[in-house]
Amino acid sequence: MTDTPSGQATDASRHADILIIGGGLSGAMLAAQLLRLPGKRQVLVIEPRAELGRGEAYSAVELGHTLNGNAARMSVDPDNADDLTQWLTEYIAAGGWPESDQQHVPVSELFPPRGLFGVYVQQRLAEAQAVGARYGSTVEHVRAEVVDVQTDIDSVRLTLNDGQRLQGAYAVLATGMFPAARTPQTESSGLNAAALDPWDVTAMRQLDPQSTVLIIGSGLTMVDAVVSLEQAGHRGPIEVFSRHGLLPHVRRQPPVWVDFLAEDHSVRTPRQLMRELRRHCRDAIAQGIDWQAPLDTVRAHIGRLWSQATDVQRRQFVRHVRPWWESHHHRSPPLSAELVARLHGEGRLRIQAASFKGLEPSLSGVSIRIRRRGEAQTCVVSGAALINSSGIEYDWRRVARPLPQQLLARGLVRPGPLALGIAAADDGAVLSADGQAASRLFAMGPPLRGMWWESTAVTDVASQAKFLAARLAG
Template sequence: MSQSLNNDADILIVGGGLSGTMLAVQLLRLPGKRRVLVIEPRAELGRGEAYSAVELGHTLNGNAARMSVDPDNADDLTQWLTQYIAEGGWPESDQQPVPISELFPPRGIFGLYAQQRLQEARAVGALNGSTVEHVRAEAVDLRTDAETVHLTLNDGRRLQGAFAVLATGMFPAARTPQTESSGLNAAALDPWDVATMRQLDPRSTVLIIGSGLTMVDAVVSLEQAGHRGPIEVFSRHGLLPHVRRQPPAWVDFLAEDYSIRSPRQLMRELRRHCRDAIAQGIDWQAPLDTVRAHIGRLWHQASDVQRRQFVRHVRPWWESHHHRSPPLSAELVARLYKEGRLSIHAASFKGLEPSTGHEVSIRLRRRGDVQSCVVTGAALINSSGIEYDWRRVARPLPRQLLARGLVQPGPLALGIAAEVDGAVLNADGEAASRLFAMGPPLRGMWWESTAVTDVASQAKALAERLVLGETR
């Protein structure tokens, strides 16, 4: 966008990944004339970190029926994908002999879907004179006054709007500068960089820190790069994501019993239902999947002590059971494990060690051991997931917002604190009237605030809140 840009807007959206794009879509669909600027350094809106992947093997970890960006139509992605495949898109989909609603699309194709929904919303908005414009830059500072939000970009431009929304998305640990860096990222390969992985000796040993979904992506990347050597995976608990299946419906026991409030009560009742399901020959994932709709309520009403107990004692198992792996990726991991090429170790990463030649060495402490040890491989991949603590994110805007006291860390330092309607809380606990947040930055408020359905619902509610604010 040129320097002659009109810098005034009704709404400034900081971040043009899925969160920012879905908010723009909802704003375009609402009556009224407004100008929206989306500040995003990438060349395209709608992709962000999650959906910029180009490899077909990097798929969604939810099937099409679970990933609609339209909160009013759960079949929206299925309908779009049906037409996309019929028109010749994604010919490889026939490798999965299941209904389209049960397909796990590549993330790059999902990005196309989000972009098309934005394009359609732009046509709707044009009828009212509403526009959404992409400002290709990074927001580096923000301040507010009684009437306006002022935003500074990395190229020196300044924008202003009546409202601003922090839709910054996720900060993958592998790609995010840290305020207290161990040097891990500088020594590690990007989990999604297949081209660089092709330069490795295909028989060499690769070390991976972290055993969640990012690790699964890294293993897929190595396979597509032609790597055939050993893969050593290290994580604190040594837990792998379970494979996502399509279980039958199960009674929504949380909707029937609102006396279940604490993490302990939830886990006890969930285990009972899973045992009942198994006894009936039903997949244990069926009861677990009913919990998803209630997580926000349960987390929000829990005390700080209960939240801390959950994060400390339950989180690793919750993550491995709830954030499950797409079937094809899980099959690859299982095959490599069975062949002995992939090993999983419960161990804590303690830092990098000096190494010679083209190798990399890391210090670990295996679970149960007192002494640490050193492990060496030809390459290292950081698959430790997402960095939610904004105090550790060495990006200009998070640092400035915290330094100015415009935001404060969320519960348990997960994202930032906000009111139920997304209005951020400043360092004194006061709700902003012109600064809002949505999506991953609100992880501490709702625990699950990253899934497509979470983002879509938040986008709709926040758009209505912002439009209401325009009339005040």
């Protein structure tokens, strides 16, 4: 036994079969899949949050912060697309989520609050624990942050921020996404200290309801921030600044369209993809069918296309297609989109194509320097408050957290293609600085963004969890 810095006595090295670093959706679903497989195994999930299965996304407390897809699209069971719909049907029948009847749609078309989705994930994990108990398997939540990892031929060792040490046969990086606001650049610019959390309705209630609020970024986090402001009673102007000035489209429920990429493997480059996609969208519109129908068929193929592409093609995609992809593909839930459209129509919400250049001194409220698209000069805009919705930092070299920094410094991981997350083999084994696939250290979910482009959404994470569990158990 050794003493941790807090004076608490712990084993010098606690042992488990599998150590899962991060207990958001990825970590919880991996644990659930491992528990359901025959064989006795001990799993530790290391997660600083109080509850497993929530992460940032599903810790939401406001009913207005909903999933961006309807229930039929958000099952965590890769073998049963109706799993969430079935769970919700029972939950609502038992008196839960009474507000759901305001959406006037069948359960499969409901957009559940993300906090409720967290309850669903936790229930599925609890059920898996009961199954695992029959094999003698266990899962335990260790409430701490992993600050260092070391590997050797037959084990992985973790150091936690409270001084504990854990040892396992395998470890999995399920650390999710790091907010862009947490990079050293934004930390030092003071942006974090000046900005309100997009989901903090309580803090927004302190604002003068008629004051001007500035928002940086125009993606789905901005949509959530507008929902938060509305909930807090804010009725003043909202000025949104983003590089391209594009708003997310609203998610509709389009009919099924022919899976044209499954039939045509000649499409390989971003240019070919966009040409084919536009052609199908035009055909759909000509037939009176929603353009979202052909677009949604692309999702299943994007990982293959991205992993086959060269770095030059990937760069072309990021530079020319990404803004369009983000606003058309990562669509807004209808109720939130309605609110944004209404405020936009009333002239209360304005969106401008402009890049953020830094904070400016301000005697009251906040002032930011921006450069509008197409203009050479910068200018200063002011408001009572600022919300940073500028998204995710995928480049681990820029993430100011101990674990990514240590893993890079030890050469245990290396940046993925285009520095998006980290590099890994097809089975999730991370690649070291010299390109060797690790035998003990794996990754899943958002850290693999550079390997698959889309590696973040519920369905991506759920299928990776199933695949990786089979790999680790095997």
